[in-house]
Amino acid sequence: MTDAHDESRTPVSLSTAKWSDPHLQPKAEHPEGVERVILLTFFLGFLGFVGFGVAYWQNWKPWTYGATLGAGMLFIGVGLAAWGKYLMPQGPFVEERHEIGATAEEVDAFNNALIERGGGQFKRRKMLGGMLAAGLGVFGVVAAFPLIRSMGPLPGDSLDVTDWKAGAYLVDRQGRRLLAQEFAVGTVISSVFPEGFQDNEKAQTRDVVIVIHAAASPFGTGSRSSWTPQGFVAYSKMCTHAGCPVGLYERAQNLLVCPCHQSMFNVLDQATPEFGPAPRPLPQLPLYIDAAGYLRAQAGFDQPTGPGFWERTT
Amino acid sequence: MSKPTRSKKQATADLGPYGHVGKAVSELDERLGFAKAGRTFFDKVFPDHWSFMLGEIALYSFIVLLATGVFLTLYYVPSTGMTIYHGGYRPLQGQVVSEAYNSTVNLSFAVRGGLMMRQMHHWACDIFVGAIVIHMARVFFTGAFRKPRELNWTIGLLMLILAILEGFVGYSLPDDLISGTGIRIAYSITLSVPLVGSYLASFLFGGPFPGNAVIPRFYTIHVLIVPAILVGLVTAHMVLLVRQKHTQFKGEGRTEKNVVGTPMYPIFMAKTTGFLFMIAGVIALLGAFFQINPVWQFGQYVPYNISYAVQPDWYMGWLDGALRIMPSWEFAGFGHTIPFEVFLPAAVFPGLIFGICFLWPSIERWYTKDNLAHNLLDRPRDRPKRTAAGAAMLGLLGMLFIASSTDVLANFFHVSLNQVLVLMRILVVLAPIVSYALTYLICIELQHLPQGGKRKVANVVTLTESGEYVATPAPRPPSAVAHEELAPEPVPRYIEPEVQGSPTHRPDEGDGERPAASVRTVPR
Numbered sequence: 101m102t103d104a105h106d107e108s109r110t111p112v113s114l115s116t117a118k119w120s121d122p123h124l125q126p127k128a129e130h131p132e133g134v135e136r137v138i139l140l141t142f143f144l145g146f147l148g149f150v151g152f153g154v155a156y157w158q159n160w161k162p163w164t165y166g167a168t169l170g171a172g173m174l175f176i177g178v179g180l181a182a183w184g185k186y187l188m189p190q191g192p193f194v195e196e197r198h199e200i201g202a203t204a205e206e207v208d209a210f211n212n213a214l215i216e217r218g219g220g221q222f223k224r225r226k227m228l229g230g231m232l233a234a235g236l237g238v239f240g241v242v243a244a245f246p247l248i249r250s251m252g253p254l255p256g257d258s259l260d261v262t263d264w265k266a267g268a269y270l271v272d273r274q275g276r277r278l279l280a281q282e283f284a285v286g287t288v289i290s291s292v293f294p295e296g297f298q299d300n301e302k303a304q305t306r307d308v309v310i311v312i313h314a315a316a317s318p319f320g321t322g323s324r325s326s327w328t329p330q331g332f333v334a335y336s337k338m339c340t341h342a343g344c345p346v347g348l349y350e351r352a353q354n355l356l357v358c359p360c361h362q363s364m365f366n367v368l369d370q371a372t373p374e375f376g377p378a379p380r381p382l383p384q385l386p387l388y389i390d391a392a393g394y395l396r397a398q399a400g401f402d403q404p405t406g407p408g409f410w411e412r413t414t
Numbered sequence: 415m416s417k418p419t420r421s422k423k424q425a426t427a428d429l430g431p432y433g434h435v436g437k438a439v440s441e442l443d444e445r446l447g448f449a450k451a452g453r454t455f456f457d458k459v460f461p462d463h464w465s466f467m468l469g470e471i472a473l474y475s476f477i478v479l480l481a482t483g484v485f486l487t488l489y490y491v492p493s494t495g496m497t498i499y500h501g502g503y504r505p506l507q508g509q510v511v512s513e514a515y516n517s518t519v520n521l522s523f524a525v526r527g528g529l530m531m532r533q534m535h536h537w538a539c540d541i542f543v544g545a546i547v548i549h550m551a552r553v554f555f556t557g558a559f560r561k562p563r564e565l566n567w568t569i570g571l572l573m574l575i576l577a578i579l580e581g582f583v584g585y586s587l588p589d590d591l592i593s594g595t596g597i598r599i600a601y602s603i604t605l606s607v608p609l610v611g612s613y614l615a616s617f618l619f620g621g622p623f624p625g626n627a628v629i630p631r632f633y634t635i636h637v638l639i640v641p642a643i644l645v646g647l648v649t650a651h652m653v654l655l656v657r658q659k660h661t662q663f664k665g666e667g668r669t670e671k672n673v674v675g676t677p678m679y680p681i682f683m684a685k686t687t688g689f690l691f692m693i694a695g696v697i698a699l700l701g702a703f704f705q706i707n708p709v710w711q712f713g714q715y716v717p718y719n720i721s722y723a724v725q726p727d728w729y730m731g732w733l734d735g736a737l738r739i740m741p742s743w744e745f746a747g748f749g750h751t752i753p754f755e756v757f758l759p760a761a762v763f764p765g766l767i768f769g770i771c772f773l774w775p776s777i778e779r780w781y782t783k784d785n786l787a788h789n790l791l792d793r794p795r796d797r798p799k800r801t802a803a804g805a806a807m808l809g810l811l812g813m814l815f816i817a818s819s820t821d822v823l824a825n826f827f828h829v830s831l832n833q834v835l836v837l838m839r840i841l842v843v844l845a846p847i848v849s850y851a852l853t854y855l856i857c858i859e860l861q862h863l864p865q866g867g868k869r870k871v872a873n874v875v876t877l878t879e880s881g882e883y884v885a886t887p888a889p890r891p892p893s894a895v896a897h898e899e900l901a902p903e904p905v906p907r908y909i910e911p912e913v914q915g916s917p918t919h920r921p922d923e924g925d926g927e928r929p930a931a932s933v934r935t936v937p938r
Contacts, residue, residue: 115907116906119909122900136791156526159526162702163703165702165720166703167699167702169698169702170697171695174692174696176688176695177687179688179876180687183688183689183690184680184681184684188681188684189676192667192674192675193674194667194902195905196904197670197789252619253620255612255616258616259622291718291719305622306622316769327497335719341602342597342599342603343601343738344599344625345720347719357831359720360724364831376742376836377741378742379601379755406602408746408752409753409755410607410608410609410611412751413751414504414747414749
């Protein structure tokens with residue numbers, strides 16, 4: 101046994117209590133009854149955990165795992181909380197707060213050490229401090245290179261150009277060329293790529309167009325009417341708002357709708373945004389139909405596809 | 415009594431009044447010196463009020479998240495490498511999917527208990543963020559963020575932001591169609607930052623979208639970086655809580671200089687451990703019975719595919735709503751484009767909202783010129799301007815949350831999408847104004863209520879012989895009398911050891927005889 105009479109230890113107040121103190125009494129009016137109820141919940145919790153073991157061992161349906169485990173934990177938890185709430189000393193007890201801050205002298209002593217003992221060193225050796233700061237500053241800057249610069253390539257023109265070239269065949273997901281006569285008016289070919297790029301993931305984001313046989317004959321004003329042979333029209337499928345695929349076609353209103361933020365584009369009018377947050381029309385791919393009847397691109401897009409960014413020229 | 419028993423008893427007596435446990439404690443204390451601080455910690459008083467449990471819900475769902483998350487890491491493969499699905503889920507048979515998607519479906523269907531664990535993880539996350547928000551609202555409306563607790567308010571806010579980030583990154587990991595669309599939007603938001611957007615996006619995603627870096631990087635963020643910071647912040651939050659002690663509501667015997675409640679050990683510990691089990695139990699039941707994020711129905715993410723009714727998890731809803739109702743104000747000129755229609759609602763706006771939250775303690779201190787430390791909580795009605803401001807914030811965010819389902823609303827009420835959108839634009843502006851005004855008026859009204867919030871005593875109306883009706887207050891029911899609180903007293907330094915064999919809770923019973931071994935000796 102240690103020396104219990106050690107005087108160097110701080111003596112403590114002798115506030116003692118007997119178990120008969122009302123503050124140590126349980127809250128419950130009938131503790132025996134509560135005890136029985138808690139015993140029952142603990143037993144049910146016990147059964148729940150046993151059930152979980154059995155369910156897992158026997159490989160029952162997945163829901164039985166959660167049901168048994170959940171029931172076990174819920175019953176144990178309710179019982180334990182009830183034990184604490186109804187059977188343990190109800191109090192209330194009070195605890196005095198100590199002053200958080202130190203005394204003025206203690207704060208002063210800290211400040212003295214901080215400013216005079218430590219800070220004084222820097223004041224006295226300005227050259228050393230300056231050189232150290234310069235070294236650490238350079239470290240801070242150069243550390244950004246491996247941490248940030250190496251994370252990816254410079255964007256370059258990756259946001260500006262697509263793989264569409266003059267004469268490119270339009271193909272579907274399987275790489276089949278689109279024969280104009282196979283698509284009746286009203287047909288939508290939802291994901292179309294330049295031939296050779298249908299399996300390229302980056303091209304799938306940048307190049308993808310949605311082709312709609314929107315009318316029986318070419319439409320559109322001015323030179324655009326030559327972009328819609330036999331009423332076929334192709335727009336970039338990337339929303340100009342946040343880049344979601346504009347995948348919903350409202351045939352009755354001739355609107356393309358973006359399911360993400362509900363921008364709507366008028367199919368018959370150069371995909372002008374009719375409503376919603378999209379700021380620009382979907383870029384249109386000029387089409388033509390060659391002698392064999394295949395849909396092909398007259399040229400690439402005349403602007404970057406997808407959402408806006410700083411370097412995008414207007 | 416036989417001799418061996420006697421010597422054994424003697425040995426036990428040598429250990430001192432607290433037996434083997436007491437011996438072990440003093441041995442440990444001689445090496446670690448924890449007994450004094452440990453006793454102080456045991457005596458820490460926790461106020462009894464239900465609203466103090468909200469933070470506990472957050473803490474305990476975080477524990478469930480850590481436990482279930484570790485399980486998931488054993489099976490999840492953070493890779494966008496392509497493979498062919500050969501698992502037991504028929505509709506996906508033979509499809510080309512990523513390793514990430516494949517392993518998510520497999521850990522749901524082929525790993526025993528995997529589906530439950532995955533669903534528990536997702537439910538626990540939704541509860542985690544929700545509990546943080548409600549806890550934060552409690553702290554705000556009762557003024558618990560005031561001096562000296564501004565730092566803990568800041569830590570809490572950081573945890574909320576990290577929790578939202580962690581949730582977003584986490585539900586993106588399965589590489590399914592819906593979460594992939596979310597990543598696509600996140601890419602576009604990064605892209606929208608003026609000047610450096612395209613560089614930021616290229617660095618973050620390791621090149622043009624989608625690339626193969628995003629899933630492994632999100633995985634590192636999700637299982638290492640953010641959880642490590644969160645654990646650190648949770649610890650700091652708790653340390654500050656113990657150091658500064660709890661706030662408490664006003665009441666009898668409660669002052670700025672004390673805390674009234676029940677001590678940590680064993681009462682609060684029993685209740686809170688029970689609560690931990692209850693929360694884990696509820697999450698387990700949710701995981702068992704309520705399907706969440708069935709990624710096998712959405713399919714693998716393919717950049718050009720999209721599904722209808724794309725909604726993120728609830729805590730991202732306000733940002734999605736802001737994106738939806740924003741007018742199309744793109745700036746284009748001088749050879750540059752600033753996509754304000756994305757940058758404002760998705761980058762500037764959340765920065766503004768969190769900025770206000772971060773600065774609020776300073777704003778209020780500046781406005782009220784009140785630089786005193788506060789340990790007693792306000793009733794929301796007594797600070798009508800603060801309460802109204804909080805209600806305005808909740809009104810704004812709530813309306814934006816509703817705006818994230820414009821398409822669902824339009825379908826449900828059979829109205830045009832345009833009308834819903836215009837209506838939501840108006841409501842988002844109106845909601846904070848109306849909430850502010852209404853809340854302010856309600857607060858003022860409540861202040862003037864006599865005895866507001868106290869339990870009413872029933873009146874008994876009797877008819878006198880002269881035909882007069884008289885109302886007299888009914889006698890208080892025995893249960894109400896029994897629940898009358900005692901005056902708070904300090905946690906007793908010592909409790910006289912119990913008498914062997916006598917029942918514990920008999921206030922009027924005598925002391926009886928004490929066994930020699932259990933007499934309290936000299937205090938240390």
